[in-house]
Amino acid sequence: MMENGKEPIVAVDGYSSTGKSTVAKMLAARLGYVYIDTGAMYRAFTLAAIRAGAIRDGKADEEGIRKLLQTVRIDFRRREQSGKFETYLNGVCVEEQIRGMEVSGQVSLIAALPAVRRLLTGQQREMGKAGGVVMDGRDIGSVVFPEAEVKFFMTASPRVRAMRRYKELTAKGEPVCLEEVEENIRKRDYLDEHRDESPLVRAADAILIDNSEMTVAEELELMSGIIRERCGGREG
Ligand code: DC
Numbered sequence: 001m002m003e004n005g006k007e008p009i010v011a012v013d014g015y016s017s018t019g020k021s022t023v024a025k026m027l028a029a030r031l032g033y034v035y036i037d038t039g040a041m042y043r044a045f046t047l048a049a050i051r052a053g054a055i056r057d058g059k060a061d062e063e064g065i066r067k068l069l070q071t072v073r074i075d076f077r078r079r080e081q082s083g084k085f086e087t088y089l090n091g092v093c094v095e096e097q098i099r100g101m102e103v104s105g106q107v108s109l110i111a112a113l114p115a116v117r118r119l120l121t122g123q124q125r126e127m128g129k130a131g132g133v134v135m136d137g138r139d140i141g142s143v144v145f146p147e148a149e150v151k152f153f154m155t156a157s158p159r160v161r162a163m164r165r166y167k168e169l170t171a172k173g174e175p176v177c178l179e180e181v182e183e184n185i186r187k188r189d190y191l192d193e194h195r196d197e198s199p200l201v202r203a204a205d206a207i208l209i210d211n212s213e214m215t216v217a218e219e220l221e222l223m224s225g226i227i228r229e230r231c232g233g234r235e236g
Helices: 020-031 038-051 062-071 101-111 114-128 140-144 158-171 178-194 216-231
Strands: 009-014 034-037 074-078 085-089 133-137 150-155 207-210
Touching: 009 020, 009 140, 020 034, 020 133, 020 216, 034 038, 034 085, 034 114, 038 062, 038 074, 038 085, 038 101, 038 114, 038 133, 062 114, 101 114, 101 178, 114 133, 114 140, 133 140, 140 150, 150 216, 158 178, 207 216
Parallel strands: 009 133, 009 150, 034 133, 150 207
Antiparallel strands: 074 085
16 A cells, blocks of 8 residues: 555556566465456457458458457456466457467467457556456556556566576477577567567666566565565555
């Protein structure tokens, strides 16, 4: 709790495969805040676009997307047993489907559409405005909540990130080679940083966290210490 009686907004932005969601979830649990995964919202919209046939030959169909903008409903619900938040598309849980290769391959295309970003940014502001949230994404500290009380920007060397992703993929039985994964990460960094609409940028007041050489536990200590220092407040 801050001096003004409000709970802060914590923005966690940064490069892909830097473990943003892992640490953001743990921070939210420790602080008793709500965790909002904005990448899941772009993924859910992408799934809706795929299902509606609104992506053709690697291009988004304008008319199809326009219709979806008016009808798609995305929300997060907490599962009783595990306490985990899951993503719902039009009232149906799509947590598993949005993490698959099909959505991962198309989401950059959908996330680059200004109308989609406008819609989802508006919803994210609504979800976070009361404070007491940890929101992870690419543009939270720069666009969605430029006034967020604490902003983190996560990075790690491409090799370390590739290694983490490689382990995840091989554990799932996907046949990949490390060089290929690293190349893909460098390419995604480039696309994220160079797109016209809300490119990945570090907000001037964001705290850079390079976790190449850190364990998750060390990272969690460091980040929750920073939040405590800035905002005071409770901690579990
Ligand atoms: O964090 P993630 O990999 O689940 O994100 C999925 C995609 O959505 C990724 O290509 C970046 C994009 N994204 C975005 O453009 N803005 C956000 N706030 C969150 C994600």
